[in-house]
Amino acid sequence: METARLAQGLHEHTAGFAEAVTGADPEARVPTCPEWPLRVLVGHIGQAHRWAADVIRSGPTPVPDPFDADPGSPGGWSDWLHEGAAHLTDAVLTAAESPVWTFFGPRPATFWLRRMLHDTTVHHADAALATGTAFEVAPDLAADAISEWLEVLSDPVAPTLKPAFSVLRGTGQTLLVHPDTGSGWLVTRTPEGVRWARAADTADATLAGPVGDLLLVLTRRLPAGRITITGDRALADHWLAHTAA
Structure with missing residues (x-):
């Protein structure tokens, strides 16, 4: 941007x-x-x-x-x-x-x-x-805010700043953050930490909705009920519980 x-x-x-x-x-x-x-x-x-x-x-x-x-x-x-x-x-x-x-x-x-x-x-x-x-919030700003937050979470330094982020490591579990317009964000939880890319693939859990609502749910300003969550709900809930901004 x-x-x-x-x-x-x-x-x-x-x-x-x-x-x-x-x-x-x-x-x-x-x-x-x-x-x-x-x-x-x-x-x-x-x-x-x-x-x-x-x-x-x-x-x-x-x-x-x-x-x-x-x-x-x-x-x-x-x-x-x-x-x-x-x-x-x-x-x-x-x-x-x-x-x-x-x-x-x-x-x-x-x-x-x-x-x-x-x-x-x-x-x-x-x-x-x-x-x-x-x-x-304008869609382009909301989308960039989601990308920026994923950049923070995926940086190796992040768990030293906030130890709770260390529990986001996984064994390949995937989440798709899917806005109603434009491409989404595919998040992969690896043993080394969070990895992400702009993509529209399927995933173990999908969070879908307007991009502004997705931003506010991901940052815990709106309840998860404002968006649609499909797939592994426990995986989505765990992500939301440990990524508070």
């Missing part, structure tokens, strides 16, 4: 997030992030954008605690959120394709734009669910 589209998506979902939280109770609990009140979710988004921008400009720093973020008064949340997204896109455009630090080794600066876009998209859904507002 081109840098311009990633940046556009980041600003679209930052704006949607800001709109979803406008006028809401800062202490309202977020159902899909049950340990967080809304003010912490807001703080996390603005904090994460600024942290990623600093990583691009200056190198790695410890991952900040969302509870330490200060988004300011609710009346200023929208401006603060937009400012953080602007800091990030400016840092990415300045760095161009220069390698920067990531959890997975040096990558182009666009790694952080893509990671923060998809993190913001999923948290936009969190905010919408918490405040009863509308949420939409």
Whole structure:
């Protein structure tokens, strides 16, 4: 996905997030992030954008605690959120394709734009669910978010970052994530870890539905009942239970 589209998506979902939280109770609990009140979710988004921008400009720093973020008064949340997204896109455009630090080794600066876009998209859904507002994600962004998440899960470093991912190893079991338009994702659980490819093959278990719903089910923002699961249900349930974003 081109840098311009990633940046556009980041600003679209930052704006949607800001709109979803406008006028809401800062202490309202977020159902899909049950340990967080809304003010912490807001703080996390603005904090994460600024942290990623600093990583691009200056190198790695410890991952900040969302509870330490200060988004300011609710009346200023929208401006603060937009400012953080602007800091990030400016840092990415300045760095161009220069390698920067990531959890997975040096990558182009666009790694952080893509990671923060998809993190913001999923948290936009969190905010919408918490405040009863509308949420939409463009099919191309939803599809790229699924690909990016599978890239994370299949990286050998992933289990060292989150040990629960190690249980995704298998002996050749396959899952097909099949959107109602376009090609799907064939996931294979090998002894070495997760492998995946864009494909439309049959699999031991298939998760099918609109690509936006698939993204939100895979990240546990919607219940599995929103999509159609066929084949080995236990395999699908195990995957969903151990891949929370």
